[in-house]
Amino acid sequence: MPRQRRRLGRLVAGPAAAFGFAVAATVTPARADDAALGAKLFQAQCAVCHTTIPEYHKEGPSLAGVYGRRAGTAPFFTGYKSLKGSSVVWNDQTLDAWLADPRTFGDGKDTKMTVKIDDLAQRAALISYLRTLR
Numbered sequence: 001m002p003r004q005r006r007r008l009g010r011l012v013a014g015p016a017a018a019f020g021f022a023v024a025a026t027v028t029p030a031r032a033d034d035a036a037l038g039a040k041l042f043q044a045q046c047a048v049c050h051t052t053i054p055e056y057h058k059e060g061p062s063l064a065g066v067y068g069r070r071a072g073t074a075p076f077f078t079g080y081k082s083l084k085g086s087s088v089v090w091n092d093q094t095l096d097a098w099l100a101d102p103r104t105f106g107d108g109k110d111t112k113m114t115v116k117i118d119d120l121a122q123r124a125a126l127i128s129y130l131r132t133l134r
């Protein structure tokens with residue numbers, strides 16, 4: 001009898017492990033969805049001033065490669081104001097603060113980036129998207 005019970009235990013462990021794997025596997029598609037939403041938000045709210053093509057600038061700098069880079073250093077962009085000479089490096093935290101309100105970021109009073117994103121989930125989606133831009 002004890003032997004049979006042990007075998008049953010093993011049978012139950014199999015599906016449980018498979019379920020654990022299924023849960024872990026859904027994490028990546030969820031992040032991809034985030035970036036897809038971010039891309040839509042970008043088109044609607046940012047593309048008027050920013051491109052994602054390296055060195056193609058509009059009123060704002062190209063955002064190609066922006067994640068992980070020092071603020072205010074897009075090659076050949078001459079329109080920086082508040083970010084000029086900044087020592088900030090763009091990561092999840094600094095981008096979140098910038099997008100929440102460029103005017104209160106550092107000494108950003110005179111920035112020409114007038115848009116701000118109040119919704120935390122939208123900022124997270126935008127940041128996921130910015131992270132994909134190489």
Ligand code: HEC
Nearest residue numbers: 045046049059060071072074080081082083111112113115
């Ligand atoms: C009205 C034009 C305008 C809009 C709309 C705009 N930006 Fe900007 N953005 C700028 C300008 C100008 C700068 C440079 C800021 C400065 O130095 O004062 C900038 C800078 C940035 C930077 C830092 C770039 C770097 O090289 O350090 C990021 C990131 C950024 N914007 C993201 C966004 C996102 C995301 C959106 C949409 C939610 C957005 N911007 C909408 C004009 C704009």
